Amino acid sequence: MFAKFGDTINPLLVKGIDFKSKEGQHFLNEYVLDTFSEDGFFIGENLRLRFRLDKEIEYYPLKKKLALKKDSIRGVFSVGLHDVDNYMLIADLEKVRSLSPNYHYSLGLKIKDPFSANELKSKILSNFSEGYYVSTWIDTNEALFATLRLEKIALFIILAFIAIIASFNIFATLSVKVVEKTKDIGILKSLGFSSRKIISVFTLQGLILGIIGVIGGLAFGLGLCFILDKYPFIRLPEDIFFTEFLPVTVDYKDIFWVGLVTLLISFTSSLLPAFHAGRLSACEALRYE
Numbered sequence: 001m002f003a004k005f006g007d008t009i010n011p012l013l014v015k016g017i018d019f020k021s022k023e024g025q026h027f028l029n030e031y032v033l034d035t036f037s038e039d040g041f042f043i044g045e046n047l048r049l050r051f052r053l054d055k056e057i058e059y060y061p062l063k064k065k066l067a068l069k070k071d072s073i074r075g076v077f078s079v080g081l082h083d084v085d086n087y088m089l090i091a092d093l094e095k096v097r098s099l100s101p102n103y104h105y106s107l108g109l110k111i112k113d114p115f116s117a118n119e120l121k122s123k124i125l126s127n128f129s130e131g132y133y134v135s136t137w138i139d140t141n142e143a144l145f146a147t148l149r150l151e152k153i154a155l156f157i158i159l160a161f162i163a164i165i166a167s168f169n170i171f172a173t174l175s176v177k178v179v180e181k182t183k184d185i186g187i188l189k190s191l192g193f194s195s196r197k198i199i200s201v202f203t204l205q206g207l208i209l210g211i212i213g214v215i216g217g218l219a220f221g222l223g224l225c226f227i228l229d230k231y232p233f234i235r236l237p238e239d240i241f242f243t244e245f246l247p248v249t250v251d252y253k254d255i256f257w258v259g260l261v262t263l264l265i266s267f268t269s270s271l272l273p274a275f276h277a278g279r280l281s282a283c284e285a286l287r288y289e
Contacts, residue, residue: 036074
């Protein structure tokens with residue numbers, strides 16, 4: 001329908017819900033912030049603040065003869081999605097039917113694993129005849145997911161470069177250690193230590209530095225994710241990202257691969273100084289001692 005806000009007219013999507021059902025009552029309990037009357041429309045909190053609505057809303061029902069009507073605002077809800085909180089009205093199912101002869105029924109399914117939505121969509125389409133339209137939350141937000149995939153690739157590349165740059169610090173630290181411990185290397189070689197054992201000592205040191213860095217980074221990152229999940233404070237432009245705050249989820253598969261790649265880079269960066277230490281002979285190492 002078309003709603004009138006002062007001198008402007010905006011198209012709004014009206015959704016009907018059977019408030020007598022358990023699902024309708026659940027929606028009221030979960031998302032509604034405040035109620036003002038027993039009849040009328042539930043409006044989004046952002047829509048109400050944007051147009052400074054009080055207790056009534058003016059609108060044109062989608063009928064052949066357009067006539068401006070007024071109705072009460074039943075309550076205010078907030079879902080946290082930009083399009084819903086700014087462009088949707090919610091009312092009882094019977095009330096929505098009276099607004100226009102052109103409406104369609106839809107059945108919503110709530111599943112335990114939201115990422116299995118596409119699999120469930122395929123099963124529904126295979127078991128029903130043609131004429132049904134099935135859409136998932138992934139289809140609805142396809143543009144957003146495409147953007148997030150590109151950002152994820154870019155972030156992985158940035159993290160890889162950060163790990164490579166950090167590996168230069170390990171390389172420099174071990175190179176200095178080899179120079180400082182030249183005498184000790186010569187003594188160990190004279191006592192019978194093989195080059196392989198000398199190499200293993202320095203590679204182990206580089207690997208320990210990498211493990212300390214990974215554990216410290218994971219502790220800081222997971223702690224920050226926990227704080228953002230419990231107390232979201234990073235705001236996003238809702239008209240671009242469709243959500244008010246930065247959403248946080250922890251993917252342990254990504255954590256495993258990032259940690260593993262970081263350890264491999266740390267181990268690789270320690271090989272050159274370790275091989276240099278292993279090639280030192282006892283005579284050369286003790287020449288100036």
